[in-house]
Amino acid sequence: MKRNVLIIGAGGVAHVVAHKCAQNNVQLGDIHIASRTLSKCQAIIESVHEKGSLRKPGLLQAHQLDAMDVEATKFLIRATRSQIVINVGSPFLNMSVLQACIETGAAYMDTAIHEDPAKVCEAPPWYANYEWKRRQACKEARVTAVLGVGFDPGVVNAYARYAIDSYFDSVDSIDIIDVNAGSHGRYFATNFDPEINFREFVSTVWSWENNSWKANQMFEHRKEWDLPVTGKSTTYLTGHDELHSMSQNLGVPNIRFWMGFGDHYINVFTVLKNLGLLSEQPVRTARGQEVVPLEVVKAVLPDPASLAPGYTGKTCIGDLVKGSKHGEPREVLIYNVCDHEESFAEVGSQAISYTAGVPAVAAALLIANGTWDVGGMVNVEELDPAPFIALMNRMGLVTRARHDGQDYVVDPQQQVVERSSTDKVVNSR
Amino acid sequence: MKRNVLIIGAGGVAHVVAHKCAQNNVQLGDIHIASRTLSKCQAIIESVHEKGSLRKPGLLQAHQLDAMDVEATKFLIRATRSQIVINVGSPFLNMSVLQACIETGAAYMDTAIHEDPAKVCEAPPWYANYEWKRRQACKEARVTAVLGVGFDPGVVNAYARYAIDSYFDSVDSIDIIDVNAGSHGRYFATNFDPEINFREFVSTVWSWENNSWKANQMFEHRKEWDLPVTGKSTTYLTGHDELHSMSQNLGVPNIRFWMGFGDHYINVFTVLKNLGLLSEQPVRTARGQEVVPLEVVKAVLPDPASLAPGYTGKTCIGDLVKGSKHGEPREVLIYNVCDHEESFAEVGSQAISYTAGVPAVAAALLIANGTWDVGGMVNVEELDPAPFIALMNRMGLVTRARHDGQDYVVDPQQQVVERSSTDKVVNSR
Numbered sequence: 086m087k088r089n090v091l092i093i094g095a096g097g098v099a100h101v102v103a104h105k106c107a108q109n110n111v112q113l114g115d116i117h118i119a120s121r122t123l124s125k126c127q128a129i130i131e132s133v134h135e136k137g138s139l140r141k142p143g144l145l146q147a148h149q150l151d152a153m154d155v156e157a158t159k160f161l162i163r164a165t166r167s168q169i170v171i172n173v174g175s176p177f178l179n180m181s182v183l184q185a186c187i188e189t190g191a192a193y194m195d196t197a198i199h200e201d202p203a204k205v206c207e208a209p210p211w212y213a214n215y216e217w218k219r220r221q222a223c224k225e226a227r228v229t230a231v232l233g234v235g236f237d238p239g240v241v242n243a244y245a246r247y248a249i250d251s252y253f254d255s256v257d258s259i260d261i262i263d264v265n266a267g268s269h270g271r272y273f274a275t276n277f278d279p280e281i282n283f284r285e286f287v288s289t290v291w292s293w294e295n296n297s298w299k300a301n302q303m304f305e306h307r308k309e310w311d312l313p314v315t316g317k318s319t320t321y322l323t324g325h326d327e328l329h330s331m332s333q334n335l336g337v338p339n340i341r342f343w344m345g346f347g348d349h350y351i352n353v354f355t356v357l358k359n360l361g362l363l364s365e366q367p368v369r370t371a372r373g374q375e376v377v378p379l380e381v382v383k384a385v386l387p388d389p390a391s392l393a394p395g396y397t398g399k400t401c402i403g404d405l406v407k408g409s410k411h412g413e414p415r416e417v418l419i420y421n422v423c424d425h426e427e428s429f430a431e432v433g434s435q436a437i438s439y440t441a442g443v444p445a446v447a448a449a450l451l452i453a454n455g456t457w458d459v460g461g462m463v464n465v466e467e468l469d470p471a472p473f474i475a476l477m478n479r480m481g482l483v484t485r486a487r488h489d490g491q492d493y494v495v496d497p498q499q500q501v502v503e504r505s506s507t508d509k510v511v512n513s514r
Numbered sequence: 515m516k517r518n519v520l521i522i523g524a525g526g527v528a529h530v531v532a533h534k535c536a537q538n539n540v541q542l543g544d545i546h547i548a549s550r551t552l553s554k555c556q557a558i559i560e561s562v563h564e565k566g567s568l569r570k571p572g573l574l575q576a577h578q579l580d581a582m583d584v585e586a587t588k589f590l591i592r593a594t595r596s597q598i599v600i601n602v603g604s605p606f607l608n609m610s611v612l613q614a615c616i617e618t619g620a621a622y623m624d625t626a627i628h629e630d631p632a633k634v635c636e637a638p639p640w641y642a643n644y645e646w647k648r649r650q651a652c653k654e655a656r657v658t659a660v661l662g663v664g665f666d667p668g669v670v671n672a673y674a675r676y677a678i679d680s681y682f683d684s685v686d687s688i689d690i691i692d693v694n695a696g697s698h699g700r701y702f703a704t705n706f707d708p709e710i711n712f713r714e715f716v717s718t719v720w721s722w723e724n725n726s727w728k729a730n731q732m733f734e735h736r737k738e739w740d741l742p743v744t745g746k747s748t749t750y751l752t753g754h755d756e757l758h759s760m761s762q763n764l765g766v767p768n769i770r771f772w773m774g775f776g777d778h779y780i781n782v783f784t785v786l787k788n789l790g791l792l793s794e795q796p797v798r799t800a801r802g803q804e805v806v807p808l809e810v811v812k813a814v815l816p817d818p819a820s821l822a823p824g825y826t827g828k829t830c831i832g833d834l835v836k837g838s839k840h841g842e843p844r845e846v847l848i849y850n851v852c853d854h855e856e857s858f859a860e861v862g863s864q865a866i867s868y869t870a871g872v873p874a875v876a877a878a879l880l881i882a883n884g885t886w887d888v889g890g891m892v893n894v895e896e897l898d899p900a901p902f903i904a905l906m907n908r909m910g911l912v913t914r915a916r917h918d919g920q921d922y923v924v925d926p927q928q929q930v931v932e933r934s935s936t937d938k939v940v941n942s943r
């Protein structure tokens with residue numbers, strides 16, 4: 086069954102999603118792109134045509150939409166007969182777009198947790214503050230809603246599920262590690278929307294320790310890892326979406342998120358934060374204008390999409406899982422390495438956008454063919470990770486595992502080196 | 515003759531000016547304070563009463579005024595029968611207030627050069643772009659206008675004049691050195707209006723070298739000085755108002771301005787500048803709001819006046835003059851040291867405001883008693899420095915000289931150690 090897709094948003098991730106939908110439009114139907122700024126949608130469509138990404142001739146259409154407007158979004162879903170909505174717009178839109186999907190029956194996906202512009206770092210688990218309040222409504226409407234299906238959150242949730250089921254009898258800790266060892270050559274830039282990027286770091290850093298929430302400060306805990314390809318990498322304990330569902334769904338007592346930061350990033354961030362320029366609360370200028378400082382910082386920083394052409398180097402993102410198997414302690418790193426230049430050559434985006442966009446399209450394909458069309462709201466760790474990982478291997482994001490001196494490609498639908506007869510694939514609920 | 519004074523502005527310098535006018539109201543008449551925000555004028559008046567600064571009972575009155583409005587300013591000058599206007603408001607106001615003075619006959623003074631909000635670092639000499647265009651109008655109206663009579667510009671111009679006339683046969687270079695070795699205990703703050711402070715450093719740094727303008731970059735030239743009291747101090751070549759008149763009036767081939775900066779200040783400044791947050795040109799936020807980044811930075815930084823209570827340490831500002839006397843090379847430092855805590859104890863301000871405000875009031879007293887009432891527009895180096903320096907010695911800013919192993923108080927109206935019979939006092943033009 087072919088399903089029309091509506092992409093909401095026209096930033097860096099939307100760009101990748103459009104290209105990847107086009108490359109896979111044999112399994113999808115029409116592709117629509119909607120955002121507040123029509124010209125940005127049109128630019129994406131031009132890029133798709135330039136790169137010849139459409140696998141077969143098909144409809145690719147741009148729409149102007151304020152996705153905070155539920156009625157307008159419902160109208161567009163119906164007018165385009167879209168059955169899958171890939172929301173890769175601002176996280177401020179999630180609840181509005183989700184509502185439009187519930188009311189029209191379209192499947193919903195996003196790649197980041199809902200945020201209220203006026204609030205930063207609410208009480209954990211964050212999903213309970215917004216998305217999970219619509220779980221019952223999704224179930225009643227039999228609407229599939231896959232939350233947070235970018236790379237992190239998204240793939241790292243699937244990696245956790247896959248590692249638990251395939252490599253361990255019991256798991257004690259999961260450390261999610263996200264390192265961008267690339268270089269964009271600019272004085273300073275964030276790799277995705279600066280407003281959203283900084284909001285991650287300005288307040289309490291939640292980690293899941295001994296089965297309960299622990300509040301930490303940003304840059305309080307530093308750790309060096311020796312990662313494949315990117316080598317020795319310095320990271321800091323960071324708050325992140327996936328902890329807020331994985332802590333509730335996996336039964337693992339310790340889950341932490343570590344993000345790589347260079348000294349320069351930390352210096353710029355520290356200056357901006359200490360001056361109050363990362364605040365989402367408005368200030369009043371001497372001329373009496375009400376301004377949100379963070380919005381001004383966003384306005385002066387480079388558009389993340391503009392970084393792509395000169396970006397070099399690689400990202401390495403994965404889960405370091407520790408536990409035991411057959412009574413022996415064990416440690417497995419399951420990870421992906423993505424190259425900025427290769428991503429740009431393929432779809433005109435850097436690796437940060439690429440790693441976030443490809444999983445969303447893989448999920449759309451799994452919904453379209455029924456594998457993940459579960460008729461309810463789920464986080465990624467609640468779904469069968471095997472078809473997802475296998476599909477991404479063929480879409481440009483290859484999963485690898487490193488443990489016990491081995492380092493190999495994981496292909497769950499072919500053969501897994503480590504899988505024993507007692508391992509079982511967990512089905513989606 | 516008693517002269518009523520109208521103070522325009524209600525910031526840190528205005529605070530000092532009001533206190534010092536009050537302390538000297540035996541020689542002045544009524545004191546009026548006007549700014550856009552009435553409550554700030556009222557707060558200054560309260561402080562004057564609290565400290566008992568009024569030497570004798572006298573009128574002290576607050577007024578709401580938009581000093582960009584020439585007619586409103588003229589009305590207030592006439593209504594208060596003010597004969598001296600001390601403009602210590604934003605430098606954006608200079609030309610409007612000057613015009614109001616020319617049309618009403620009131621004497622005009624300010625402590626910083628006129629600026630256009632939309633332009634930074636125009637072609638030198640800066641005074642020729644604005645103030646000096648009104649020179650003829652001042653002359654015709656017989657209006658005294660003393661430009662830039664704070665500490666720097668102002669006192670340092672008088673120091674240059676005084677040094678040239680009293681210590682040298684010929685002068686080769688004047689290095690103006692401004693070091694604040696104080697500590698306000700905050701993460702970061704500017705010592706006066708951040709908008710004006712940063713505008714000094716964001717563009718070309720002009721210096722006067724071999725009788726012509728040289729363009730430099732900010733933080734390009736670094737120099738350590740061994741100063742009295744503050745000791746070894748690191749400074750950087752900086753663009754500053756006084757070079758733009760001193761270069762034209764003194765016949766000295768090399769005039770440079772050096773400002774002290776700590777590494778932390780430079781780091782914060784560098785981050786903000788490189789990100790584009792010090793720009794006076796508006797940017798558009800994602801929400802479509804037009805915002806001037808520099809105004810937002812100003813809004814988040816501490817109000818300079820709020821730093822005063824906890825400020826400790828001292829400033830050292832002066833002129834290092836090099837030339838020859840009787841055929842021998844000679845080097846004289848003429849300078850002032852001001853203490854933050856002492857300034858606060860006396861008038862409730864830190865030393866940066868104190869050193870800028872006291873000279874303005876000294877100038878007002880010299881205009882009031884006729885000494886400096888020249889009936890035209892002048893920069894400070896065109897006036898007789900002796901009565902000015904002598905008066906400030908008694909008002910809280912003591913001038914000292916260091917040369918040839920000596921270090922002593924300069925009191926030009928008593929006796930100058932170095933003055934020979936061939937030295938002459940230069941009269942105001």
